[in-house]
Amino acid sequence: xxxxxxxxxxxxxxxxxxxxxxxxxxxxxxxxxxxxxxxxxxxxxxxxxxxxxxxxxxxxxxxxxxxxxxxxxxxxxxxxxxxxxxxxxxxxxxxxxxxxxxxxxxxxxxxxxxxxxxxxxxxxxxxxxxxxxxxxxxx
Amino acid sequence: xxxxxxxxxxxxxxxxxxxxxxxxxxxxxxxxxxxxxxxxxxxxxxxxxxxxxxxxxxxxxxxxxxxxxxxxxxxxxxxxxxxxxxxxxxxxxxxxxxxxxxxxxxxxxxxxxxxxxxxxxxxxxxxxxxxxxxxxxxx
DNA sequence: GGGATATTTGCAATACTGTTGCAATTAAGG
DNA sequence: CCTTAATTGCAACAGTATTGCAAATATCCC
Numbered sequence: 305x306x307x308x309x310x311x312x313x314x315x316x317x318x319x320x321x322x323x324x325x326x327x328x329x330x331x332x333x334x335x336x337x338x339x340x341x342x343x344x345x346x347x348x349x350x351x352x353x354x355x356x357x358x359x360x361x362x363x364x365x366x367x368x369x370x371x372x373x374x375x376x377x378x379x380x381x382x383x384x385x386x387x388x389x390x391x392x393x394x395x396x397x398x399x400x401x402x403x404x405x406x407x408x409x410x411x412x413x414x415x416x417x418x419x420x421x422x423x424x425x426x427x428x429x430x431x432x433x434x435x436x437x438x439x440x441x442x443x
Numbered sequence: 444x445x446x447x448x449x450x451x452x453x454x455x456x457x458x459x460x461x462x463x464x465x466x467x468x469x470x471x472x473x474x475x476x477x478x479x480x481x482x483x484x485x486x487x488x489x490x491x492x493x494x495x496x497x498x499x500x501x502x503x504x505x506x507x508x509x510x511x512x513x514x515x516x517x518x519x520x521x522x523x524x525x526x527x528x529x530x531x532x533x534x535x536x537x538x539x540x541x542x543x544x545x546x547x548x549x550x551x552x553x554x555x556x557x558x559x560x561x562x563x564x565x566x567x568x569x570x571x572x573x574x575x576x577x578x579x580x581x582x
Numbered sequence: 583g584g585g586a587t588a589t590t591t592g593c594a595a596t597a598c599t600g601t602t603g604c605a606a607t608t609a610a611g612g
Numbered sequence: 613c614c615t616t617a618a619t620t621g622c623a624a625c626a627g628t629a630t631t632g633c634a635a636a637t638a639t640c641c642c
Contacts, residue, residue, distance in 0.1 A: 318589060318638050339628080351592050356629065372511035372571055376599075376628090397557055402566065410563075416555045418570070423577030424538055424547075431557070431570045432511055438562025457609050457618060478599080490621045495600065515599090515629075 315365040322350045326358050327367070336371055336381035336398070336407035371398045371407060372430055381409050397431045403440035454504040461489045465497050466506070475510055475520035475537070475546035510537045510546060511569050520548050536570045542579035 308324045308331070317323060329345050330337065337345075342355050350358075359380055362368045371379040381398075397413040400406075415431045447463045447470070456462060468484050469476065476484075481494055489497075498519055501507045510518040520537075536552040539545075554570045 320590065320638070322591075352628085353593085353630080354591055357590085370513040372513045372569075374509040374511045374517055374569070376515055376517050378513050378515050397559075399559065399563055399565075408563075410560060413557055413559065415570070416557060418536055418552055418555060418572070420536075420538065420552065420572065421549060423580065424549075424572075425575040425580050426538075426572045427541065427574035429570065429572045430511075430513070431554070431568065433557070433559065433563075433565045433568045435566035436564040441562065441564050459609070459619065461620075491599085492601080492622085493620055496619085 311367065315367055317361065317365060322354050322358055323361075325349070326355065327362070330368060330380075330382040334406075334408075336379035336409065338377050338379055372432060373400070379407050381407065383409070383411070395429065397433055399437065400432060400434045401437035401440055402434050403436055403443075406437060408437065450506065454506060456500065456504060461493050461497055462500075464488070465494065466501070469507060469519075469521040473545075473547075475518035475548070477516050477518050479516075511571060512539070518546050520546065522548070522550070534568065536572060538576065539571060539573045540576035540579055541573050542575055542582075545576060547576065 308327045309319045311327060312319050312323055325346055326342060329342060339355060339359065342359070343350075343352065346355075359368070363370060363380070368380045368382050371381060373379060379398075383396075395415050397410045397415055399408040399410055401408075415429045418429070420426060447466045448458045450466060451458050451462055464485055465481060468481060478494060478498065481498070482491065485494075498507070502509060502519070507519045507521050510520060512518055518537075522535075534554050536549045536554055538547040538549055540547075554568045557568070559565055
């Protein structure tokens with residue numbers, strides 16, 4: 305069983321208040337978080353700049369990953385199943401509900417391979433599906 | 444053979460200088476364009492607000508489509524193959540080169556279907572592949 | 583534990599991005 | 613050509629992101 309500090313240490317990061325708090329927030333949140341969500345949920349205890357830098361660091365260290373969107377925002381999410389192994393995979397499909405705007409990491413749905421035209425060398429693939437989540441569908 | 448004005452008229456839009464110019468820019472550009480690119484390439488002849496509104500209108504009318512990114516920007520691209528038919532399809536895969544940052548619409552590569560977990564109802568799917576394009580691979 | 587060092591944080595300033603209301607301009611249609 | 617409706621530009625504003633630098637703090641080694 306890992307706690308915040310262990311995850312940070314394993315990534316070679318200093319254990320600081322902001323990092324612990326922000327990481328905790330990710331661990332407690334089911335869906336993905338935007339920068340603004342993090343500021344709100346930490347009661348603005350940390351400077352905006354610190355949040356930006358923390359997110360950037362976490363992405364670099366493979367603790368969280370980014371989810372592309374078409375609304376000029378970036379969502380960040382922790383890879384539950386794989387992070388524990390220190391082996392980062394974020395090649396799963398993301399689902400964004402058009403009704404409640406929640407984002408889901410479909411950890412069990414991997415992004416399918418596609419055949420690219422001659423000359424293109426793929427490194428990573430991201431897939432975002434939009435639609436209705438179970439809660440909104442039944443509402 | 445269609446020109447700018449025809450495309451605009453077909454979409455039920457007034458033919459104005461800004462719309463003609465911005466549409467022309469899309470027709471002349473191989474990759475995708477961000478808002479900032481458009482401002483640059485039109486020599487800031489139009490107000491920022493006009494560019495925003497024009498892009499929004501084009502998206503609504505199905506003349507261009509948005510491409511999700513993870514860098515807090517939205518890219519816009521014209522769907523070459525399908526727009527001519529007034530029938531909008533943007534379910535193709537996008538490729539972003541990590542070296543030159545150019546974006547390619549792989550019109551012939553359709554986004555594969557994925558099986559979602561119970562409860563999720565998909566409406567649309569987007570896929571973005573990053574890696575090296577042919578020019579950068581050979582450089 | 584204490585102190586030196588390297589990292590991290592917060593602040594200030596700045597730049598970029600996106601939105602809204604309103605008046606002036608321009609396109610469309612008769 | 614003239615009226616009407618749509619579009620544009622301006623101004624103001626709000627939100628988002630970045631950088632440099634000094635102060636604070638975590639780490640490491642003794």
